Amino acid sequence: MTITAVWPIESPEESNSGDGVTLTEPDEVDGLLSRLAEPNAGVATVWHESRELADEDEGMPDHDVCVAVRDGYGYMSYIDVEHDLAVPEGDPAAPGLRGGDVEFPEGSGVPVATLAEALREFLRTGQRPESVPWRTVAE
Structure with a gap:
């Protein structure tokens, strides 16, 4: 199985810079999360390459997954045709996080190891x- 992740890099020198990676092996997830923990990394959009497209003409996936790592917490949101927008039940002490078009509410951050396990499962299934x-989460 394969997942692809892309994210913006907040840089005063380059207003439209970004990064991305394609993962095929579970042990590659930790490298992605390390890169997302870098100070200027934005929220990543992640999609599974084996899922059907919602719109084949536009190449739009039938799911939307966003992932971030900030201040020792991992954040994830998930929505698809079977599930409303949701975030993990995280640590009540985790601060909220806003990045791009995504807002993670307070208490939705989980340990980075928990996020890694969830991403490995997403890669596999x-x-x-x-x-x-x-x-x-109410939209």
Whole structure:
């Protein structure tokens, strides 16, 4: 299975810079999360290459997954045709995080190891990870 992640790099020198990676092996997830923990890394959009497209003409995936790492917490949001927008039930002490078009509410950050486990599951199954409990977020 394969997932692709792309994210902006907040840089005063380059207003439209970004980075990305394609993962095929579970042990590659830790490298992605290390890169997302870098100070200027924005929120990553992640998609599973084996899922069907919602719009084949536009190449739009049938799911939307966003991932970030900040201040020792991992953040993830997930929505698809079967699930409303949701975030993990995280540590109540985790601060909220806003990045681009994504807002992670307070208490939705999890340990980075938990996020890594969830991403490995997503890579393996292509489905919303069951390794974390989810709570629906009002859009």
